[in-house]
Each structure stands twice: as structure tokens, then as C-alpha cells.
Amino acid sequence: xxxxxxxxxxxxxxxxxxxxxxxxxxxxxxxxxxxxxxxxxxxxxxxxxxxxxxxxxxxxxxxxxxxxxxxxxxxxxxxxxxxxxxxxxxxxxxxxxxxxxxxxxxxxxxxxxxxxxxxxxxxxxxxxxxxxxxxxxxxxxxxxxxxxxxxxxxxxxxxxxxxxxxxxxxxxxxxxxxxxxxxxxxxxxxxxx
Amino acid sequence: xxxxxxxxxxxxxxxxxxxxxxxxxxxxxxxxxxxxxxxxxxxxxxxxxxxxxxxxxxxxxxxxxxxxxxxxxxxxxxxxxxxxxxxxxxxxxxxxxxxxxxxxxxxxxxxxxxxxxxxxxxxxxxxxxxxxxxxxxxxxxxxxxxxxxxxxxxxxxxxxxxxxxxxxxxxxxxxxxxxxxxxxxxxxxxxxxxxxxxxxxxxxxxxxxx
Numbered sequence: 532x533x534x535x536x537x538x539x540x541x542x543x544x545x546x547x548x549x550x551x552x553x554x555x556x557x558x559x560x561x562x563x564x565x566x567x568x569x570x571x572x573x574x575x576x577x578x579x580x581x582x583x584x585x586x587x588x589x590x591x592x593x594x595x596x597x598x599x600x601x602x603x604x605x606x607x608x609x610x611x612x613x614x615x616x617x618x619x620x621x622x623x624x625x626x627x628x629x630x631x632x633x634x635x636x637x638x639x640x641x642x643x644x645x646x647x648x649x650x651x652x653x654x655x656x657x658x659x660x661x662x663x664x665x666x667x668x669x670x671x672x673x674x675x676x677x678x679x680x681x682x683x684x685x686x687x688x689x690x691x692x693x694x695x696x697x698x699x700x701x702x703x704x705x706x707x708x709x710x711x712x713x714x715x716x717x718x719x720x721x722x723x724x
Numbered sequence: 725x726x727x728x729x730x731x732x733x734x735x736x737x738x739x740x741x742x743x744x745x746x747x748x749x750x751x752x753x754x755x756x757x758x759x760x761x762x763x764x765x766x767x768x769x770x771x772x773x774x775x776x777x778x779x780x781x782x783x784x785x786x787x788x789x790x791x792x793x794x795x796x797x798x799x800x801x802x803x804x805x806x807x808x809x810x811x812x813x814x815x816x817x818x819x820x821x822x823x824x825x826x827x828x829x830x831x832x833x834x835x836x837x838x839x840x841x842x843x844x845x846x847x848x849x850x851x852x853x854x855x856x857x858x859x860x861x862x863x864x865x866x867x868x869x870x871x872x873x874x875x876x877x878x879x880x881x882x883x884x885x886x887x888x889x890x891x892x893x894x895x896x897x898x899x900x901x902x903x904x905x906x907x908x909x910x911x912x913x914x915x916x917x918x919x920x921x922x923x924x925x926x927x928x929x930x931x932x933x934x
Contacts (some may be wrong), residue, residue, distance in 0.1 A: 577877065577880075578880050
């Protein structure tokens with residue numbers, strides 16, 4: 532059993548270490564109002580369609596010294612919003628996201644890539660309409676700082692990837708009126724817990 | 725059009741005379757014949773992106789837009805008039821949208837419309853590559869240059885109508901338009917990215933105009 536003074540010393544060292552930012556595992560929770568996933572897909576030969584998901588949650592852990600971490604994101608598929616409002620009910624239906632059966636889609640990381648202190652990429656698995664497939668996320672503009680209003684420690688980044696929706700079995704319209712490739716862009720802002 | 729301007733040269737004078745006869749007629753003729761396209765609001769997306777606290781790039785879009793495009797790819801002439809309903813600003817969060825419509829930002833009570841009017845179109849062969857014009861926002865008008873990253877025309881497989889689609893982008897400074905609130909928190913540079921789809925308006929006399 533460690534003595535009280537040892538515990539105190541340990542606590543002090545941990546406090547100093549976590550203040551040094553890169554020396555311990557950091558946990559973050561995404562701010563949903565500033566972390567909305569958005570997508571872009573070609574529609575017919577000359578239109579491009581955009582939309583986003585207004586509800587999602589995310590937990591991130593980072594150990595920048597050990598260059599490890601994890602990302603766990605859950606997106607509420609019922610919150611899909613096409614910028615062409617006629618499409619929302621179609622996208623939520625059986626031919627696309629089938630939100631009645633699959634109200635969430637999730638991303639779970641399997642590996643994180645760092646360049647020094649900065650996260651630059653994440654490998655993981657996306658589960659969408661019940662199908663799980665690997666994806667690689669590119670992370671750019673990763674930076675951390677204190678929120679000027681509430682002084683909380685936070686990090687932000689831009690996450691992008693491109694997927695083929697047919698890989699998840701979402702094939703309606705592919706090759707005819709809609710594209711297969713979906714460009715995904717997610718700004719992330721996450722508060723340190 | 726050859727205008728030699730050399731007085732006393734018989735051939736030059738003849739060509740000059742011919743040019744002055746032809747020149748005033750051709751532009752008017754071209755304007756009457758130039759294809760007119762109506763922007764399809766449902767298939768057009770006007771998105772903006774701005775830096776938030778230097779940590780992330782936040783996006784929003786305007787749900788209601790309309791406009792007209794006159795485009796003659798052969799004579800390289802045309803005119804674009806694009807109107808955005810500023811009250812349709814949409815960032816996915818109602819409280820933020822209300823703030824953007826408010827007097828510290830767009831002040832849509834007084835200035836509900838954002839408008840772009842072209843002054844010059846740039847082509848590379850038949851392909852539109854750039855548009856110079858004026859943007860009026862928050863009651864201030866400033867010149868802007870739009871970059872046309874993608875421009876395709878063809879027949880829409882869904883409707884059979886002839887149309888064009890373009891991806892257009894530019895960056896503006898909101899402070900140039902008097903929208904300077906919270907410049908330290910929300911960036912000054914606003915990235916504008918429009919995905920525009922417009923269908924040909926059949927010339928007068930033809931049926932089934934949209």
C-alpha cells in the first residue's frame with residue numbers, strides 16, 4: 532500500500548504531467564453544434580448534392596506521447612438533412628439510410644496516426660445500414676487551445692474521407708441518377724474532460 | 725474584327741466600313757439568341773465556411789436561392805444574376821441561425837437579400853472558368869471574383885431538360901460588408917462554395933417552359 536506522502540507526490544506529478552498536455556492520456560467529448568458531419572455526392576451528370584447530420588456524439592482519447600488513441604462517433608441518421616429538402620424523406624427511407632431500422636451509424640477507430648503532437652489520420656470501421664467496412668480518415672488542421680469564453684481546454688480539426696456507398700450496400704441510383712462516391716467532411720471541436 | 729484604322733488605305737477603309745456596319749448589330753443579335761437558364765433552387769446549394777476560434781471550419785448554407793444565367797459559350801458573353809434569401813441561413817442549430825439573422829450579423833430585418841450580379845464572364849474555349857461581378861450584402865456592394873471549378877452542360881437524365889451545372893467558389897471578408905461582429909472568435913474570411921444547377925429556358929414561342 533503506498534504511503535500517503537507517496538500518493539501525494541504521485542498526484543502532484545500527475546497534475547504537472549497532465550498540465551504538460553502531451554504526457555498522459557487525454558479524453559475529449561465532441562461539441563455536437565460544431566462537429567456536424569456533412570456529405571457531398573454527384574447527382575445526375577451536372578448537379579452536386581450536399582447535406583449534413585445535425586445530431587452526433589463523439590468521444591476521443593489521445594495519448595500524444597505514445598502516439599495512440601481512440602475515436603468513437605455515433606451519428607443519428609434520423610438527423611440527416613439534405614440541402615435539397617425534397618430528398619429528406621427519401622434518404623431516410625428503405626432505399627437509403629433506412630432510419631427506422633438503423634437509427635444510428637457509428638465509427639470506431641482501430642489506429643491513429645500522428646505527426647509529432649498533431650493527429651493526422653485515423654483508421655477505423657464505419658457501420659452504416661448494418662454493414663461494417665474499413666475507412667481511412669484524413670485529419671488536417673489539428674490544433675488545441677483554450678476556449679476564450681469558458682477557458683476549457685479543447686481541440687479542433689478537419690476530418691475528411693471519401694467512401695463508396697455501394698460498399699455498404701447502399702446501391703440505389705448508383706450508375707444512373709446518383710454517384711457512388713460520397714465525400715465526407717466533418718469539422719471537429721472537442722472539449723477535454 | 726479587323727480595324728486597321730489606317731486612313732488613305734483603300735482596303736483598310738473598306739474593312740473598317742464593314743466592321744462598323746457589322747459591329748453594332750452582332751452584340752444585340754447575340755444577346756437575343758444567347759441561351760437563358762433559370763437556376764433550379766432545389767438543385768442549387770450556397771454554402772459558406774468560416775473559421776471558428778481558429779479551431780475548426782464551420783459551415784452553413786442558404787436554403788433559398790434563385791437566379792438567371794444568360795450564357796453564350798460561343799461569343800463568350802453572358803450575364804449572371806444570383807439572389808440569396810439571407811433569412812434562409814441554416815447552420816443546423818436554430819439558436820445560431822437566429823443570431824446570424826440578427827442585427828449583429830446579416831440583419832435580415834433590414835437586408836433580407838444577398839445578390840450577385842456579374843460584370844464579366846471568362847471562358848476557356850466553351851467552358852466558363854471565371855465570373856467577375858458585384859456582391860451586395862448587408863447593404864454594401866463590393867467587387868468579387870468567382871472561380872468556376874467545374875462547369876458541365878448536358879441533358880438531365882431525370883427530366884430530359886437541357887441544363888448546366890457548376891461549382892463556383894470565392895473568398896470574401898465579411899468586414900468588407902460591415903459584418904464585423906466577433907472578428908476575434910469567428911473569422912473574417914468567408915469561403916463561399918456554390919453548387920449551381922440551371923435549366924435552359926426554351927426560347928419564346930416554345931411550349932413547356934419551366
